[in-house]
Every structure is written in C-alpha cells, then in structure tokens.
Amino acid sequence: MPRPRGRRSIPLRRTTLWWSGRTGRLLLERAASFVPAWLEKLRPETVLQVGQPLLWSKPPESKAIWVLLNEGSVCVNTAYLQTLGNCENLPFAAMRFDLVILPFCLSRVSDPAAVLAECRRVLRPEGHVLVLDFNPSGSLGMLRRWHVWRRDRSWPWRRPFLSLGQLRRLLDQEDLMIREGRYFQYTLPGLGRNAQWLELVGDRWWPAGANAYMLLAQRRDAEQPLVGLVEPAFRQRRRRKLRAQAPAAQRLRDDDA
Known part of the structure; x- marks a missing residue:
C-alpha cells in the first residue's frame, strides 16, 4: 500500500508546484475574476468543488455551504468543508448540491464522462455544473x-486537454444543457503581467486562442420545466407579490372584526 500512495503523490506535487508558479497564479487570478458574477446570478445554497486548485482563500458566497472534495492533496484551508473522495465516485447522496464546480479537473482524469455522470447524480433538479479547463488550441x-x-x-499535464467540442458532446450525453460560456486568459507563458494587453486583444480578435475556458451547464429533467438563470429573479418577484398582498388581507380581516 505505501508504494501506490507514493506514486500518486508525485503528480500531485507537480501539479501543486505548477499552480503556485507564475503561469498558474495568473490563470487562477483571471478565473477568480469571472466566477463571482455567475455565482451572484445562480445564488446556490450548496456548492461542491471537486478537487483543487482553490480559486479563493475563502468561498466568495458566505451564505452558501461550500464543500471541497479533497482527493488526497494537502489542504490546510479551514474555510471549506472538506471530505476525502474520488471525483469519479463522489461520496455524496443523489440530488445534494445546487452547483458543482470542476476547476481544471476533466483534463487530468482518465474518464471525464464518469465524472460528469457523478456530477449530474449529485445535482438537484435544475442544478448547475461549472467547468473550468484548459483550451488545447491555446x-x-x-x-x-x-x-x-x-x-x-516535471510537467504535470500528461493527458491531452479536453476541447470545447468534446466537452459539449459529453455534457449532452448526460442531459446537461449548456447555458453560458467564455474563453479567458490569453497571456503567453513566461511573459507575466507585462502582457496583460493580450487579454483585451485576444478576447476581441482571437477568442479560440485562449489558454482556458469556462462553461456553465444545467441539469435537464424531462418531468420539470427548465427555468435556468432566471429562476432567482422569478422567486424574488413572487415573494414581493405575496408581501404586497398580505397587508390588504390583514386590513380586510380587521374591518370584518
């Protein structure tokens, strides 16, 4: 048993070193600047993040229950609820989470379809999965x-990166409907922050040349209508309408008395 754990720890150490380097930090900073806006629209109550890297030192939404699936790496951050497990066999009951985040996870596993199948299983009806991964054409x-x-x-990424077309087909097989997506991070490795102008140029003229992409998909259930990103606004309007009707009903009861 000790020998397999040692073999597994070698790629984990390589990956940790890569994310702590300059190229990895720039990629995470760019991703962390986009995700909070999507979280504000979704407003999930329970979030599952499958593996590392961590985009933030603490979850951006303090009201949500944020669970981190630790796959054996060392993570001393106590801001997340951590549990040990495998992304291809999630240790959670069905329909447990409103949002599942996969940060650069699918390109390092042998069976991405199994990971997405597990994500759909633990998602609640109309729940979302947010995929962040490397772009092979960047x-x-x-x-x-x-x-x-x-x-x-010493290079941690041995498997081919998952293209956007391949990811679309895998999501469609699991009845996960694509809602939104974008390319991001165009800075060339080694140039650092002096090449931030590439972000503006690449996003306008060469989006497919980005280093990474993020894609938001929603669980599709045949027995229920798919509300999508407008669900929080719909619920807010309904609550405001009920509150507006309550005082009038109270006054009628007082007059009858």
Whole structure:
C-alpha cells in the first residue's frame, strides 16, 4: 500500500508546484475574476468543488455551504468543508448540491464522462455544473505538447486537454444543457503581467486562442420545466407579490372584526 500512495503523490506535487508558479497564479487570478458574477446570478445554497486548485482563500458566497472534495492533496484551508473522495465516485447522496464546480479537473482524469455522470447524480433538479479547463488550441496546449515530446517528467499535464467540442458532446450525453460560456486568459507563458494587453486583444480578435475556458451547464429533467438563470429573479418577484398582498388581507380581516 505505501508504494501506490507514493506514486500518486508525485503528480500531485507537480501539479501543486505548477499552480503556485507564475503561469498558474495568473490563470487562477483571471478565473477568480469571472466566477463571482455567475455565482451572484445562480445564488446556490450548496456548492461542491471537486478537487483543487482553490480559486479563493475563502468561498466568495458566505451564505452558501461550500464543500471541497479533497482527493488526497494537502489542504490546510479551514474555510471549506472538506471530505476525502474520488471525483469519479463522489461520496455524496443523489440530488445534494445546487452547483458543482470542476476547476481544471476533466483534463487530468482518465474518464471525464464518469465524472460528469457523478456530477449530474449529485445535482438537484435544475442544478448547475461549472467547468473550468484548459483550451488545447491555446499557448498552454502547445506548451503541453512540447513538454510531452521532450518527455519532461516535471510537467504535470500528461493527458491531452479536453476541447470545447468534446466537452459539449459529453455534457449532452448526460442531459446537461449548456447555458453560458467564455474563453479567458490569453497571456503567453513566461511573459507575466507585462502582457496583460493580450487579454483585451485576444478576447476581441482571437477568442479560440485562449489558454482556458469556462462553461456553465444545467441539469435537464424531462418531468420539470427548465427555468435556468432566471429562476432567482422569478422567486424574488413572487415573494414581493405575496408581501404586497398580505397587508390588504390583514386590513380586510380587521374591518370584518
């Protein structure tokens, strides 16, 4: 038993070192700037994040219950509720979460379809899954192929990156409807913050050349209508209407008395 754990810890250490480097930090900072706006629209009550890296030192939505699936790596952050498990066999009951976040997870597993099937299982009806992953046509995708060709053992990403077309087909197989998406982070590895102008140029003229993408999909249930991102606003309007009717009903009862 000790030997397999040692073999598993080597890629985990490589991945941790890569995310703590300059290229990994820039990618996480860019992703962390987009996700809170989507969380504000969804307003989930329970969130599951599958694996690391952590986009924030603490969850951006303090009212939500935020669970982190720890797959064996060391995470001393106590702002998340942590549980040990495997992303291909989630240790949770069905229909448990409103939102599942997959931060750069599908490109490092052998069976992405099994991970998405587990995500759909633990999602509540009309729940959402947010996928963040590497874009194979970006500069990081070309850098990965170069490292693999050189047989660089320090490079953490050995498997091919999952393209957006492949992800769309996998989501459709699991009855997960795409709601929103975007490319992000165009800075070339090694240029650092001096090349932030590439973010504006790339987003306008070459979106497919980004290093990463994020895609929001929603669980589709045949027996229930798919409300989507407008569900929170609909519930707010309904609550306001009920509150407006309550005082009038109270006055009628007082007059009858």
